[in-house]
Amino acid sequence: MATGIGGCTPQQALEQLQPLTDNPPAIASGEYRQRIQHAQRLMRENDIDACYINAGNNLLYFTGTSWSPSERMVGAVIPAEGEIAYIAPWFEIGTFKDAQVIEAEIFSWHEEEDPYQLFFTLLASRGLTGAGRPRKVAICETASVTLFLGLQQYAGDIELIGAQAVTGHCRSRKSPTEIALMQTANNITLRVQQAAASILHPGITASELINFVDKAHRKMGTTGSYFCIALFGSDSAFPHGVKEPKPLRDNDIVLLDTGCRYKGYLSDITRTYVYGEPSARQRFAWQAEHEAQAAAFSVIAPGVPCHKVDDAARQVLASYGFGPDYQLPGLPHRTGHGIGLDIHEAPYLVRKRQEQLDVGMCASIEPMLCLPGEFGIRLEDHFYVTEGGAHWFTPPAKSLDDPFDLAS
Numbered sequence: 001m002a003t004g005i006g007g008c009t010p011q012q013a014l015e016q017l018q019p020l021t022d023n024p025p026a027i028a029s030g031e032y033r034q035r036i037q038h039a040q041r042l043m044r045e046n047d048i049d050a051c052y053i054n055a056g057n058n059l060l061y062f063t064g065t066s067w068s069p070s071e072r073m074v075g076a077v078i079p080a081e082g083e084i085a086y087i088a089p090w091f092e093i094g095t096f097k098d099a100q101v102i103e104a105e106i107f108s109w110h111e112e113e114d115p116y117q118l119f120f121t122l123l124a125s126r127g128l129t130g131a132g133r134p135r136k137v138a139i140c141e142t143a144s145v146t147l148f149l150g151l152q153q154y155a156g157d158i159e160l161i162g163a164q165a166v167t168g169h170c171r172s173r174k175s176p177t178e179i180a181l182m183q184t185a186n187n188i189t190l191r192v193q194q195a196a197a198s199i200l201h202p203g204i205t206a207s208e209l210i211n212f213v214d215k216a217h218r219k220m221g222t223t224g225s226y227f228c229i230a231l232f233g234s235d236s237a238f239p240h241g242v243k244e245p246k247p248l249r250d251n252d253i254v255l256l257d258t259g260c261r262y263k264g265y266l267s268d269i270t271r272t273y274v275y276g277e278p279s280a281r282q283r284f285a286w287q288a289e290h291e292a293q294a295a296a297f298s299v300i301a302p303g304v305p306c307h308k309v310d311d312a313a314r315q316v317l318a319s320y321g322f323g324p325d326y327q328l329p330g331l332p333h334r335t336g337h338g339i340g341l342d343i344h345e346a347p348y349l350v351r352k353r354q355e356q357l358d359v360g361m362c363a364s365i366e367p368m369l370c371l372p373g374e375f376g377i378r379l380e381d382h383f384y385v386t387e388g389g390a391h392w393f394t395p396p397a398k399s400l401d402d403p404f405d406l407a408s
Contacts, residue, residue, distance in 0.1 A: 006275065013195040018219075036078055042165065054140035059076055063102045065100050075143075077122055085107060086105070087115060139151065139163055185222075209256070213258050236377075289368070290379060305357075306356070307353045330369065331369060337364055359385055
């Protein structure tokens with residue numbers, strides 16, 4: 001049996017968990033204002049006159065206002081010059097003001113009124129309609145098609161474009177404050193992963209393990225698991241699980257993928273190991289995955305195209321006889337995804353992706369091996385880019401026999 005696998009009851013494992021002592025501050029109002037100013041610089045560089053930011057994580061990122069998107073139009077307009085403004089239903093103004101971090105004028109609408117028409121009234125108040133050069137207004141990529149089409153009917157000479165050149169660029173480059181929050185989130189989840197491994201026993205079900213992981217995340221001071229995937233044996237060959245998971249048996253592969261939210265920012269760590277004695281096939285595949293993850297990490301630096309990270313992982317897997325390309329047994333998906341306020345966001349480490357890595361970017365490296373009918377191996381950790389290269393948020397699994405480096 002690998003070090004750290006089994007041997008504890010759930011109660012014993014929970015009793016050993018304590019909230020971490022590091023407590024980095026949440027995002028302050030000054031940083032939200034800096035984000036707005038950064039967006040405005042990008043808009044001026046790209047000849048964009050204004051940017052609509054929809055309710056959800058983009059609105060949270062730029063203004064600190066936490067508001068779930070719905071069929072009602074709620075958001076902010078950031079002009080390239082001047083002060084921002086909000087759009088919200090009239091009956092929600094009290095609640096909306098209570099949620100604000102960055103205060104600004106609110107343009108409100110009653111239920112029988114048209115918020116899409118009001119949007120252009122807001123633009124006019126900022127001098128962004130009427131005669132003159134053609135205007136270009138960016139619309140948040142998370143806005144619904146209904147909202148976009150609703151705006152388009154009144155746009156006239158105003159060109160509506162996607163906002164990702166602004167929103168994606170800003171959000172993909174994390175500040176030191178964001179990285180500190182993500183570091184804490186990952187530290188918490190790695191400790192939960194260790195605790196989860198310790199309670200395994202033959203017959204435990206995926207739902208029992210998932211329930212424990214949620215309790216462990218809560219014990220560590222969060223609101224629980226943001227998500228959790230637990231797979232045993234041949235189920236682990238399916239990246240996102242199966243309809244009816246099997247209980248754990250001796251010598252099964254165990255794949256546990258989970259994360260939490262800490263002050264808005266997310267973690268996401270996967271560990272794979274064997275409950276019992278690994279077979280030669282399991283060892284072979286685990287080593288291939290381990291080396292592929294390390295190879296992908298080794299090429300990361302500012303200016304490196306995203307596809308090169310994916311290329312490096314696939315080259316290792318192909319040298320072990322897996323693939324090639326997306327063929328199975330092998331790696332059927334991208335090598336990694338960005339993370340922050342969303343579990344999947346830019347940058348994406350995928351073939352042909354020319355976007356260059358930049359300082360502050362954060363992403364996963366998880367070149368999963370899927371062996372249909374046998375098992376799957378996914379080792380997932382996240383990194384952030386600095387001027388000097390990449391830094392792991394969490395140390396990768398050490399070995400199949402000591403995945404959490406507990407024996408040293």
